[in-house]
Amino acid sequence: DIVLTQSPGTLSLSPGERATLSCRASQSFSSNYLAWYQQKHGQAPRLLIYGASTRATGIPDRFSGSGSGTDFTLTISRLEPEDFAVYYCQHYATFGQGTKVEIK
């Protein structure tokens, strides 16, 4: 089974800064099947990116996804106060362990 490892575990940044989140897979797969989710405390996850780089409906363009093979990245160009949350990558039935983006 593919294992997804997200780094860092926690990212401490200020509003307006750029956030770069990594998702590394234990083996290569098609980027068609890499998704990113945002989860705020007490809420269900929200789909941000699918197919590694396609923004889901209604997702602001400050969120972008990239990567292929085993290395994938979610970038938030300028953090807004509502972006502080936990982010998960996913490939089929496997989720990464999450990266928490917290206010510095």
Add this chain to the structure above:
Amino acid sequence: QVQLVQSGAEVKKPGASVKVSCKASGYTFSSFFIHWVRQAPGQGLEWMGIINPSAGSTSYAQKFQGRVTMTRDTSTSTVYMELSSLTSDDTAVYYCARDRALTVGGTFDFDYWGQGTLVTVSS
């Protein structure tokens, strides 16, 4: 608008079973696969299985094989997830989620989620 509305919180004793419902609205129920994902307190997301609401066919994560059953009622656009032989490790929030695309087997990205159902297993 698309909505997935789940049943309320449950408290169960070890060894019991729980059945969680997920009622869909705002789209053609039979056209999109439904997944179940759980999240233990303070932990990450764990995929449990998938159901094709049209055919009723299912596929379960190996971890839950033999303990989970997913069914659907097309007359009410509702999907059910039943988990048996509960232990304290099954204490979690259980989510249903809709597969994004009309693709055989699903794309395994989830564009709409239920609000979650907290299942607490305690003696």
